Amino acid sequence: MRSLRVSLLAALLSLFFSQISLAQSDAASVTEQQDKALEQHIEQLDAPLYSPFIERYLLDEVKTLRMDLERKHRELAEEVVDRELAAADKAVSYATDTVTYFFYLIAGASSVLVLIGWNSLREIKEKVHSVANAQVADLVDEYEKRLRVIESQLKKETAHIQNNREEISLTQELHSLWLRASQEVTPAAKILIYDHILELRPEDIEALTYKADAALDQGEPQWAINLCQQALGRDPENGHALYQMACALTAVNKFDEAARYFLLAVEQSDAYREELQHDEALAGLKDHPQLADI
Numbered sequence: 001m002r003s004l005r006v007s008l009l010a011a012l013l014s015l016f017f018s019q020i021s022l023a024q025s026d027a028a029s030v031t032e033q034q035d036k037a038l039e040q041h042i043e044q045l046d047a048p049l050y051s052p053f054i055e056r057y058l059l060d061e062v063k064t065l066r067m068d069l070e071r072k073h074r075e076l077a078e079e080v081v082d083r084e085l086a087a088a089d090k091a092v093s094y095a096t097d098t099v100t101y102f103f104y105l106i107a108g109a110s111s112v113l114v115l116i117g118w119n120s121l122r123e124i125k126e127k128v129h130s131v132a133n134a135q136v137a138d139l140v141d142e143y144e145k146r147l148r149v150i151e152s153q154l155k156k157e158t159a160h161i162q163n164n165r166e167e168i169s170l171t172q173e174l175h176s177l178w179l180r181a182s183q184e185v186t187p188a189a190k191i192l193i194y195d196h197i198l199e200l201r202p203e204d205i206e207a208l209t210y211k212a213d214a215a216l217d218q219g220e221p222q223w224a225i226n227l228c229q230q231a232l233g234r235d236p237e238n239g240h241a242l243y244q245m246a247c248a249l250t251a252v253n254k255f256d257e258a259a260r261y262f263l264l265a266v267e268q269s270d271a272y273r274e275e276l277q278h279d280e281a282l283a284g285l286k287d288h289p290q291l292a293d294i
Contacts, residue, residue: 059175063168070161077157084150088143095139099132174200181210187218205231209240212248216281221251239268247281258282259290 106128174197181193194211197204212227225248231241242265249258262285265272276282276291285291 055175055178059171062171066164066168070164073157073161077154081150081154084146088146092139092143095136099135103128103132170200174204187214190214191218203234205235205238205241209238209244212241212244216244216248216251221248224248225252237268239265239272242268243272243275246285247279250282250284253284255284255288256290259285259288263290 107125177193177197177200181190181197184190184193191211191214194207194214197207198211201207208227208231212224212231215221215227216224224244228241228245228248231238232245235241242261246258246262246265249255249261262272262276262282276286
């Protein structure tokens with residue numbers, strides 16, 4: 001009878017954990033489908049999103065998605081903890097009842113044994129108590145281990161939530177800096193803002209290329225070339241960096257090398273083709289032989 005109860009308890013716990021795993025996998029599948037749909041929508045855009053208002057809208061949507069994801073993680077963790085604690089409470093209660101019934105059975109059997117003369121009632125009682133205490137201790141140890149695992153998972157989720165909050169705060173600050181840069185008139189003021197962006201996110205290639213553009217407007221073509229080299233060192237196929245390099249090299253009369261970089265920029269984005277006729281920084285390349293087809 002005791003083995004049957006233990007088997008039933010194990011089956012219930014196994015079913016409970018399998019339901020939790022299924023819920024977590026369904027949540028992960030829904031999140032993955034949403035990410036794929038968002039990526040597909042972004043790939044189908046016909047023109048870049050340069051409007052600050054559109055960028056603000058997208059950032060708000062990303063913030064909302066991250067907050068929803070954070071709330072879902074927290075709710076799932078709370079639900080898992082509640083179910084684990086409920087299962088632990090039921091299991092301990094069930095084990096206690098089982099031990100009690102087992103004690104009564106042993107007590108009855110010991111009374112018969114005393115009458116027969118095999119052992120005294122005190123010795124049987126002590127043995128029953130020792131066995132019961134050992135079983136209860138094993139159950140308590142097992143559920144303490146499970147609770148420690150749950151506590152570790154909660155700590156990981158808390159750290160993940162904190163990282164998301166910091167990333168959202170950084171994104172908002174960077175967005176405000178880009179808006180300020182778009183409103184500035186002088187190249188020097190723009191360069192100060194781009195330097196601040198690079199302090200917050202040193203790997204931002206876009207900030208390097210726009211800083212090179214501002215340096216070129218300020219009459220510093222060599223500085224612009226150095227900035228473009230840094231950007232291309234991180235991403236050799238960055239179209240904006242290639243285009244700015246072509247403009248900077250044109251300013252120092254290195255027309256052959258400038259034409260080569262301009263052709264590489266056109267390979268990355270055909271939109272740069274029209275800039276050859278409109279951008280004054282490329283005026284020296286209009287009649288270059290390498291650009292005759294363009």
